[in-house]
Amino acid sequence: MRRANIPMAAAAVVAAVLLGVGYRVLFPSDEQRIRQRLEELVAALNHPAEGLDAMTRAAQIGRAFTTDVEVQTREGMTIRGKDTLMAIATRLQPRTEGLNVEIRDVSVTKDDETHAHVELTATYIDPAGDGRAIDATEFTLQVVKPERDWLIARVAPVRVLER
Protein backbone atom coordinates (compact mmCIF):
# COMPACT_ATOMS: atom_id res chain seq x y z
CA MET A 1 0.00 0.00 0.00
CA ARG A 2 1.39 3.42 -0.93
CA ARG A 3 1.89 5.89 1.90
CA ALA A 4 -0.68 8.32 0.40
CA ASN A 5 -3.35 5.60 0.56
CA ILE A 6 -2.94 4.96 4.33
CA PRO A 7 -5.06 7.94 5.51
CA MET A 8 -7.74 6.94 3.01
CA ALA A 9 -7.75 3.36 4.30
CA ALA A 10 -7.87 4.58 7.92
CA ALA A 11 -10.76 6.89 7.10
CA ALA A 12 -12.60 4.01 5.42
CA VAL A 13 -12.12 1.80 8.52
CA VAL A 14 -13.34 4.59 10.84
CA ALA A 15 -16.35 5.21 8.59
CA ALA A 16 -17.18 1.49 8.56
CA VAL A 17 -16.96 1.29 12.36
CA LEU A 18 -19.15 4.40 12.77
CA LEU A 19 -21.68 2.98 10.32
CA GLY A 20 -21.73 -0.31 12.24
CA VAL A 21 -22.20 1.43 15.59
CA GLY A 22 -24.85 3.75 14.15
CA TYR A 23 -26.73 0.80 12.66
CA ARG A 24 -26.72 -1.00 16.02
CA VAL A 25 -27.97 2.13 17.83
CA LEU A 26 -30.76 2.74 15.31
CA PHE A 27 -31.67 -0.91 14.83
CA PRO A 28 -30.80 -2.79 18.03
CA SER A 29 -30.87 -6.57 17.91
CA ASP A 30 -33.48 -8.52 19.84
CA GLU A 31 -30.86 -9.37 22.45
CA GLN A 32 -30.05 -5.67 22.89
CA ARG A 33 -33.76 -4.85 23.20
CA ILE A 34 -34.22 -7.51 25.89
CA ARG A 35 -31.18 -6.26 27.82
CA GLN A 36 -32.45 -2.69 27.52
CA ARG A 37 -35.86 -3.80 28.83
CA LEU A 38 -34.20 -5.38 31.86
CA GLU A 39 -32.06 -2.30 32.51
CA GLU A 40 -35.17 -0.09 32.39
CA LEU A 41 -36.93 -2.42 34.83
CA VAL A 42 -34.00 -2.32 37.26
CA ALA A 43 -33.86 1.49 37.00
CA ALA A 44 -37.59 1.66 37.84
CA LEU A 45 -37.17 -0.74 40.75
CA ASN A 46 -34.33 1.35 42.17
CA HIS A 47 -36.08 4.69 41.69
CA PRO A 48 -37.37 5.93 45.05
CA ALA A 49 -40.93 7.24 44.83
CA GLU A 50 -43.85 8.17 47.04
CA GLY A 51 -47.52 8.97 46.43
CA LEU A 52 -48.28 9.57 42.74
CA ASP A 53 -44.66 8.94 41.86
CA ALA A 54 -45.03 5.47 43.32
CA MET A 55 -47.94 4.77 40.97
CA THR A 56 -45.95 6.03 37.99
CA ARG A 57 -43.08 3.84 39.06
CA ALA A 58 -45.38 0.83 39.41
CA ALA A 59 -46.67 1.52 35.89
CA GLN A 60 -43.08 1.63 34.60
CA ILE A 61 -42.43 -1.69 36.27
CA GLY A 62 -45.65 -3.14 34.86
CA ARG A 63 -44.66 -2.11 31.32
CA ALA A 64 -41.95 -4.77 31.34
CA PHE A 65 -44.36 -7.68 31.89
CA THR A 66 -47.08 -9.55 30.02
CA THR A 67 -50.61 -9.27 31.47
CA ASP A 68 -50.52 -12.94 32.55
CA VAL A 69 -46.99 -12.86 33.96
CA GLU A 70 -46.00 -15.42 36.60
CA VAL A 71 -43.36 -14.49 39.14
CA GLN A 72 -42.11 -17.10 41.56
CA THR A 73 -40.40 -15.89 44.71
CA ARG A 74 -37.59 -17.61 46.53
CA GLU A 75 -40.01 -18.44 49.30
CA GLY A 76 -42.09 -20.52 46.89
CA MET A 77 -44.93 -18.01 46.42
CA THR A 78 -46.26 -17.37 42.91
CA ILE A 79 -47.52 -13.92 41.88
CA ARG A 80 -49.88 -14.19 38.92
CA GLY A 81 -50.83 -11.30 36.63
CA LYS A 82 -49.41 -7.87 35.96
CA ASP A 83 -52.07 -6.08 38.00
CA THR A 84 -51.20 -8.08 41.11
CA LEU A 85 -47.52 -7.46 40.52
CA MET A 86 -48.04 -3.71 40.14
CA ALA A 87 -50.19 -3.59 43.29
CA ILE A 88 -47.44 -5.37 45.21
CA ALA A 89 -44.80 -3.04 43.72
CA THR A 90 -46.79 0.00 44.90
CA ARG A 91 -47.38 -1.39 48.37
CA LEU A 92 -43.82 -2.63 48.84
CA GLN A 93 -42.31 0.75 47.99
CA PRO A 94 -41.69 2.00 51.54
CA ARG A 95 -40.03 -1.29 52.45
CA THR A 96 -37.84 -1.56 49.34
CA GLU A 97 -36.71 2.05 49.44
CA GLY A 98 -33.55 1.13 51.29
CA LEU A 99 -32.58 -1.62 48.88
CA ASN A 100 -31.10 -1.43 45.41
CA VAL A 101 -31.14 -4.22 42.85
CA GLU A 102 -28.34 -4.87 40.38
CA ILE A 103 -28.26 -7.52 37.68
CA ARG A 104 -25.07 -9.33 36.71
CA ASP A 105 -24.05 -12.08 34.32
CA VAL A 106 -27.04 -11.58 32.04
CA SER A 107 -27.23 -14.10 29.21
CA VAL A 108 -29.96 -13.96 26.59
CA THR A 109 -30.83 -16.92 24.37
CA LYS A 110 -33.37 -16.56 21.59
CA ASP A 111 -35.51 -19.66 21.14
CA ASP A 112 -37.30 -18.32 18.06
CA GLU A 113 -38.48 -14.96 16.69
CA THR A 114 -40.96 -14.39 19.54
CA HIS A 115 -39.54 -16.36 22.46
CA ALA A 116 -36.32 -16.09 24.43
CA HIS A 117 -35.00 -16.97 27.84
CA VAL A 118 -32.68 -15.04 30.09
CA GLU A 119 -30.43 -16.14 32.91
CA LEU A 120 -29.10 -13.57 35.35
CA THR A 121 -27.99 -12.98 38.90
CA ALA A 122 -29.78 -10.31 40.91
CA THR A 123 -27.86 -8.80 43.81
CA TYR A 124 -29.49 -6.77 46.54
CA ILE A 125 -27.48 -3.85 47.84
CA ASP A 126 -28.06 -1.76 50.90
CA PRO A 127 -27.18 1.80 49.75
CA ALA A 128 -26.76 2.83 53.37
CA GLY A 129 -23.90 0.34 53.68
CA ASP A 130 -20.65 0.47 51.73
CA GLY A 131 -22.15 -0.80 48.49
CA ARG A 132 -21.78 -4.47 49.36
CA ALA A 133 -24.39 -6.94 48.19
CA ILE A 134 -26.35 -8.42 51.06
CA ASP A 135 -27.85 -11.25 49.04
CA ALA A 136 -27.88 -12.69 45.54
CA THR A 137 -30.28 -14.89 43.59
CA GLU A 138 -30.03 -16.49 40.19
CA PHE A 139 -33.17 -16.12 38.10
CA THR A 140 -34.38 -17.55 34.83
CA LEU A 141 -36.81 -15.45 32.80
CA GLN A 142 -39.02 -16.34 29.85
CA VAL A 143 -39.51 -13.37 27.56
CA VAL A 144 -41.94 -13.12 24.68
CA LYS A 145 -42.60 -10.68 21.87
CA PRO A 146 -46.38 -10.57 21.37
CA GLU A 147 -46.18 -7.44 19.20
CA ARG A 148 -43.35 -4.91 18.99
CA ASP A 149 -41.79 -5.14 22.44
CA TRP A 150 -40.20 -7.94 24.36
CA LEU A 151 -42.05 -8.59 27.63
CA ILE A 152 -41.27 -10.77 30.63
CA ALA A 153 -43.74 -13.64 30.85
CA ARG A 154 -42.24 -15.75 33.62
CA VAL A 155 -39.68 -15.24 36.37
CA ALA A 156 -38.39 -18.13 38.46
CA PRO A 157 -35.53 -18.34 40.94
CA VAL A 158 -32.90 -21.02 40.43
CA ARG A 159 -31.87 -23.09 43.43
CA VAL A 160 -28.11 -23.19 43.05
CA LEU A 161 -27.68 -25.23 46.22
CA GLU A 162 -30.47 -27.77 46.53
CA ARG A 163 -31.54 -29.33 49.79
Added chain:
Amino acid sequence: MVLAVVSFITFTWILIPVRAQGVSMLPTYESGSFNLVNRLAYTINAPSRGDVVAVQLAGPHVVYIKRIVGMPDERVAILKGVVVVNGRPLDEPYVRNRAPWNLSEMHLASDEYFLVGDNRGMSEGEHDFGRAPRARIIGKVLF
Protein backbone atom coordinates in the same frame (compact mmCIF):
# COMPACT_ATOMS: atom_id res chain seq x y z
CA MET B 1 2.84 -3.41 28.71
CA VAL B 2 3.70 -7.12 29.05
CA LEU B 3 3.07 -6.92 32.80
CA ALA B 4 -0.31 -5.33 32.19
CA VAL B 5 -1.30 -8.06 29.70
CA VAL B 6 -0.09 -10.84 32.01
CA SER B 7 -1.95 -9.28 34.96
CA PHE B 8 -5.10 -8.91 32.89
CA ILE B 9 -5.02 -12.55 31.78
CA THR B 10 -4.15 -13.80 35.27
CA PHE B 11 -6.80 -11.86 37.15
CA THR B 12 -9.51 -12.32 34.52
CA TRP B 13 -9.26 -16.04 33.77
CA ILE B 14 -6.97 -17.72 36.28
CA LEU B 15 -7.00 -16.06 39.70
CA ILE B 16 -10.34 -14.35 40.15
CA PRO B 17 -10.47 -11.78 42.96
CA VAL B 18 -13.58 -12.15 45.10
CA ARG B 19 -14.83 -10.34 48.16
CA ALA B 20 -16.68 -12.38 50.78
CA GLN B 21 -20.03 -10.76 51.53
CA GLY B 22 -22.13 -12.02 54.37
CA VAL B 23 -21.45 -14.11 57.44
CA SER B 24 -22.01 -17.66 56.23
CA MET B 25 -18.27 -18.49 56.15
CA LEU B 26 -17.43 -17.13 59.61
CA PRO B 27 -15.04 -17.55 61.33
CA THR B 28 -12.90 -18.66 58.34
CA TYR B 29 -13.76 -15.64 56.19
CA GLU B 30 -14.98 -12.33 57.58
CA SER B 31 -17.54 -10.39 55.56
CA GLY B 32 -15.65 -7.97 53.32
CA SER B 33 -12.41 -9.97 53.15
CA PHE B 34 -10.69 -10.27 49.76
CA ASN B 35 -9.69 -13.65 48.39
CA LEU B 36 -8.52 -15.21 45.16
CA VAL B 37 -10.21 -18.10 43.40
CA ASN B 38 -7.90 -20.41 41.45
CA ARG B 39 -9.84 -21.45 38.37
CA LEU B 40 -7.18 -23.96 37.37
CA ALA B 41 -7.25 -25.80 40.69
CA TYR B 42 -9.48 -28.57 39.39
CA THR B 43 -8.19 -28.99 35.86
CA ILE B 44 -6.23 -32.11 36.85
CA ASN B 45 -7.49 -33.04 40.33
CA ALA B 46 -11.13 -33.24 41.35
CA PRO B 47 -12.42 -31.11 44.24
CA SER B 48 -11.78 -32.64 47.69
CA ARG B 49 -13.65 -32.69 50.96
CA GLY B 50 -12.72 -29.66 53.06
CA ASP B 51 -11.88 -27.46 50.06
CA VAL B 52 -13.37 -23.98 50.15
CA VAL B 53 -14.69 -23.35 46.64
CA ALA B 54 -16.46 -20.74 44.55
CA VAL B 55 -19.88 -21.79 43.29
CA GLN B 56 -21.16 -19.74 40.40
CA LEU B 57 -24.69 -18.42 40.04
CA ALA B 58 -25.71 -17.23 36.55
CA GLY B 59 -22.09 -16.38 35.73
CA PRO B 60 -18.68 -15.93 37.27
CA HIS B 61 -19.16 -12.41 38.67
CA VAL B 62 -21.30 -13.39 41.64
CA VAL B 63 -20.33 -16.59 43.46
CA TYR B 64 -21.07 -18.40 46.68
CA ILE B 65 -18.07 -19.25 48.83
CA LYS B 66 -18.73 -22.62 50.48
CA ARG B 67 -16.90 -25.63 51.87
CA ILE B 68 -17.22 -29.11 50.37
CA VAL B 69 -18.42 -31.57 53.01
CA GLY B 70 -20.00 -34.25 50.83
CA MET B 71 -18.49 -35.99 47.81
CA PRO B 72 -20.19 -37.60 44.78
CA ASP B 73 -22.18 -40.77 45.49
CA GLU B 74 -22.07 -40.21 49.26
CA ARG B 75 -25.04 -40.07 51.62
CA VAL B 76 -25.20 -36.78 53.53
CA ALA B 77 -27.44 -35.69 56.39
CA ILE B 78 -27.32 -33.07 59.14
CA LEU B 79 -28.38 -34.11 62.63
CA LYS B 80 -28.60 -31.44 65.33
CA GLY B 81 -25.98 -29.37 63.50
CA VAL B 82 -23.56 -32.23 62.87
CA VAL B 83 -22.86 -33.23 59.25
CA VAL B 84 -23.16 -36.99 58.87
CA VAL B 85 -21.57 -38.62 55.82
CA ASN B 86 -22.40 -42.26 55.01
CA GLY B 87 -23.71 -42.65 58.56
CA ARG B 88 -20.62 -41.21 60.32
CA PRO B 89 -20.31 -37.76 61.87
CA LEU B 90 -17.82 -35.57 60.02
CA ASP B 91 -14.97 -34.02 62.00
CA GLU B 92 -15.05 -30.30 61.23
CA PRO B 93 -12.51 -28.37 63.32
CA TYR B 94 -13.28 -25.14 61.43
CA VAL B 95 -16.84 -25.01 62.86
CA ARG B 96 -17.14 -23.03 66.11
CA ASN B 97 -20.86 -22.82 66.86
CA ARG B 98 -23.60 -25.22 65.93
CA ALA B 99 -27.29 -24.43 65.82
CA PRO B 100 -29.47 -27.55 65.82
CA TRP B 101 -29.87 -27.84 62.04
CA ASN B 102 -31.49 -30.96 60.68
CA LEU B 103 -31.54 -32.24 57.13
CA SER B 104 -32.84 -35.61 56.02
CA GLU B 105 -30.30 -37.89 54.41
CA MET B 106 -29.79 -37.39 50.69
CA HIS B 107 -27.82 -39.46 48.21
CA LEU B 108 -25.54 -37.33 46.05
CA ALA B 109 -25.36 -38.12 42.34
CA SER B 110 -22.07 -39.03 40.67
CA ASP B 111 -21.40 -35.40 39.72
CA GLU B 112 -22.75 -33.71 42.85
CA TYR B 113 -21.06 -32.21 45.89
CA PHE B 114 -22.59 -31.09 49.17
CA LEU B 115 -21.58 -27.55 50.12
CA VAL B 116 -22.11 -25.57 53.27
CA GLY B 117 -20.63 -22.50 54.93
CA ASP B 118 -18.59 -22.73 58.13
CA ASN B 119 -20.98 -20.59 60.17
CA ARG B 120 -23.38 -23.18 61.57
CA GLY B 121 -24.40 -20.93 64.43
CA MET B 122 -26.72 -18.88 62.24
CA SER B 123 -30.31 -19.74 61.46
CA GLU B 124 -30.68 -22.69 59.08
CA GLY B 125 -33.19 -20.75 56.98
CA GLU B 126 -30.78 -17.86 56.40
CA HIS B 127 -27.89 -20.05 55.30
CA ASP B 128 -27.67 -21.23 51.68
CA PHE B 129 -26.37 -24.78 51.64
CA GLY B 130 -27.03 -27.99 49.78
CA ARG B 131 -25.92 -30.02 46.80
CA ALA B 132 -24.63 -28.62 43.56
CA PRO B 133 -23.33 -30.21 40.36
CA ARG B 134 -19.59 -30.15 39.63
CA ALA B 135 -20.18 -27.68 36.78
CA ARG B 136 -21.16 -25.02 39.31
CA ILE B 137 -17.79 -25.19 41.07
CA ILE B 138 -15.52 -22.78 39.23
CA GLY B 139 -12.42 -22.92 41.42
CA LYS B 140 -10.78 -23.21 44.80
CA VAL B 141 -10.39 -20.30 47.20
CA LEU B 142 -6.67 -19.84 47.76
CA PHE B 143 -6.43 -18.60 51.34
